[in-house]
Amino acid sequence: MLKLLILDRDGVINYDSDAYIKSVEEWIPLPGSIEAIAQLSKAGWTVAIATNQSGIARGYYDIATLDAMHARLRTLVAEQGGEVGLVVYCPHGPDEGCDCRKPKPGMLKIISEHYKVPLAGIWFVGDSLGDLEAAKAVDSQPVLVKTGKGEKTQAKNLPVGTLIFDDLAAVAAELINN
Numbered sequence: 001m002l003k004l005l006i007l008d009r010d011g012v013i014n015y016d017s018d019a020y021i022k023s024v025e026e027w028i029p030l031p032g033s034i035e036a037i038a039q040l041s042k043a044g045w046t047v048a049i050a051t052n053q054s055g056i057a058r059g060y061y062d063i064a065t066l067d068a069m070h071a072r073l074r075t076l077v078a079e080q081g082g083e084v085g086l087v088v089y090c091p092h093g094p095d096e097g098c099d100c101r102k103p104k105p106g107m108l109k110i111i112s113e114h115y116k117v118p119l120a121g122i123w124f125v126g127d128s129l130g131d132l133e134a135a136k137a138v139d140s141q142p143v144l145v146k147t148g149k150g151e152k153t154q155a156k157n158l159p160v161g162t163l164i165f166d167d168l169a170a171v172a173a174e175l176i177n178n
């Protein structure tokens with residue numbers, strides 16, 4: 001079966017900001033994250049992304065800008081010999097009642113259906129409680145990294161069984177070496 005790993009974006013792959021990541025220039029990879037994705041990819045993992053992007057609904061940036069951020073991510077990973085799989089985002093605001101905004105698991109379901117891989121036990125790596133709750137909702141494995149909002153999230157009441165790592169590089173090392 002396909003080795004599928006799903007990542008949150010802001011605070012896991014790139015630095016996050018309480019002012020949102022509003023441009024390609026503000027989209028700055030966290031140390032080791034690009035290399036981690038490339039190494040996972042070269043080790044046979046399919047790396048997909050599920051990201052809330054309410055900044056679209058709030059009018060802080062547009063879809064073209066979001067796509068440019070993801071093109072940048074793909075280029076950087078490709079330069080390291082890896083590739084990025086499906087990127088799914090929720091462009092909606094918190095009050096729109098959509099099915100895709102985490103902590104709802106809609107984006108995880110889209111990725112599961114795209115790759116025909118059941119979500120049970122699939123690692124979903126995030127920095128926010130909503131990421132972990134989304135994983136739990138579909139019996140995936142919630143994985144918290146301490147980057148982004150992760151240290152603050154760690155102080156909250158985490159879903160039972162949540163795994164905790166310092167950063168995405170540590171997650172990659174665990175998956176590749178075990």
Ligand SMILES: O=P(O)(O)OC[C@@H](O)[C@H]1O[C@@H](OP(=O)(O)O)[C@@H](O)[C@@H](O)[C@@H]1O
Binds near residue numbers: 008053054055094
């Ligand atoms: O971590 P992912 O899902 O990749 O993306 C999070 C971002 O969409 C933004 O989500 C916002 O939450 P609200 O959407 O305003 O509740 C805030 O937390 C921002 O700081 C953050 O940049």
Ligand SMILES: [Mg+2]
Binds near residue numbers: 010012
């Ligand atoms: Mg995040």
Ligand SMILES: [Zn+2]
Binds near residue numbers: 090092098099101
């Ligand atoms: Zn949505």
